Amino acid sequence: MSKQVFNKTNVLIALQYLFARKKQSFLAAIGVLLGVTTFIVMINFMTGVNDFLDDAVFNGSPDIIVSAKSKKQSTTTSNLLSNYIENSNKIDDVLKVDDNVQSFARQIISPAILISTSKQFPGSINGVFPAQESNMVNLERRLIEGEGFRSLLKENSILLGVSLAKRLKVSVGDQIKMILPNGKNQELRVSGIFSFGITTIDNVRTYVSASTLQNLLDQKNSITNIHVKLKDRDDVRLKTYLTENIDGIATEDWKDSNKTIVIGNKVRDILTWSVSFALLLVAGFGIYNILNITVIQKRKDIAVLKTIGYSSNDIVFIFLIQSLIIGVLGAFLGVLFGYLISYLISTTPLDTSDFIIVDTYPINFKMSYYMLGFFFGILTTIFAGYFPSKKASKVDPVTIIRGI
Structure with a gap:
């Protein structure tokens, strides 16, 4: 057989x-x-x-955050805010030649009080450069209404997280007032509302033009943070290199800021x-x-x-x-x-x-x-x-x- x-x-x-x-x-x-x-x-x-x-x-946040080392603040109004980065150009030079850097964006961040016609809340204002920030965060697909970063090219515009917008009871086109620690205030038009899907982000995240915030703070060309997006998020050797080779800065990677x-x-x-x-x-x-x-x-x-x-x-x-x-x-x-x-x-x-x-x-x-x-x-x-x-x-x- x-x-x-x-x-x-x-x-x-x-x-x-x-x-x-x-x-x-x-x-x-x-x-x-x-x-x-x-x-x-x-x-x-x-x-x-x-x-x-x-x-x-993670996709809505930087992989590495570069900021100035904490210093003892004086009582003058110019130093009521976070410390400013002094070696930003040197940092830019390093980021431009690093093969693992996908994009980076400068920011100036300040505490502020936001006031609508019926509500007011303390918060943090992110002053961004629209072209740089759009390479960091794909805000267009997270928009609920209005426009994205391109709307910040117009002066006195602000983007709000959906939870914060609900708390302030505002929608696109409404006006809110921003009061800064130095006493200056500015009327801002809500140009867009976005959602990252997590209330702890959408409840505090705001974007305004960096130039608007710098002018109000009398800090032209000053920045408080540099946000970096990496091609390989797990490779954070850049963080160590920046800390060891550039004085006066502190760095934090995505694992440090999102441990939980x-x-x-x-x-x-x-x-x-x-x-x-x-x-x-x-x-x-x-x-x-x-x-x-x-x-x-x-x-x-x-x-x-x-x-x-x-x-x-x-x-x-x-x-x-x-x-x-x-x-x-x-x-x-x-x-x-x-x-x-x-x-x-x-x-x-x-x-x-x-x-x-x-x-x-x-x-x-x-x-x-x-x-x-x-x-x-x-x-x-x-x-x-x-x-x-x-x-x-x-x-x-x-x-x-x-x-x-």
Whole structure:
């Protein structure tokens, strides 16, 4: 008998065993389906939350912040504000030649009081250079209404975070008054309202033209911060270089300023992957038990097959074919149900009480997660079928036949 015919015979025997125990085969496939479905839904949801937070916080914030070292402030009005960077041109020269710098932007930041017709709130004003800041932050896709940084080319314009705009009860086109520590004030027109999706940002973030703020503070050409965006965010060697080679500055990277979120992401990642793989392993043990019972029930058939010339490898192959069919079917349905459930979650309204501004649950539809769930589901069933079949293939057929 040729090897090709022999393999076909093994496949036919495997299919016969598979359909002879339809209930057990169905339960095994359901186990794979539930394991893969749960894995995909959890991975999609948890990584979706992480990606949302990363996009809201990190993409809207600099990777490195350069500021002046704290100095003892005098009582004169010119020094009531944050210290100004004295070596800004030298810093610019370093940033322009660093290969890892994607963009950088100067800012002048000042405390202020914002007053609308009905409300007033203390806050911080970010004076920015529109062309530079637009390379740092993609504000256009975060706009709720009005214009972005280009509106700051007009004097006396201000951009507000959506939460702050709600607190001030203003909308695009309204006027608000800005009062600075030196006593000067300025009427500003709200030219745009944006949302980064996190209230702790949208409740305080404002943008005005740097020239407007410099003129009011009598600090022409002065800046308090330089924000840097890196091509590789994890490579922050630039921070150390700036601190060691330029006097009078302090630096802070994104990990320093977002420690809580960084730690939270790591914890969520560990929990997500641990629980997800544990679910697949639990499903694998369930499949193992079902296939083990099937092998035990087929011991007599195994003895007969071995007496007519079937080898141990043939026996293992027959039961592996069953496992593979169950694994492929269960994993395919698991991927399908995982996608459908993830899609339903992504369309489910989410009420976060204004802490996080998001309409629906964030879901990450990455193809790699579906492929990982599919192949891991198949791999689990292969191992679950291999061990009991390997054990059964070593049984002496004479011993089994004597017991009949």
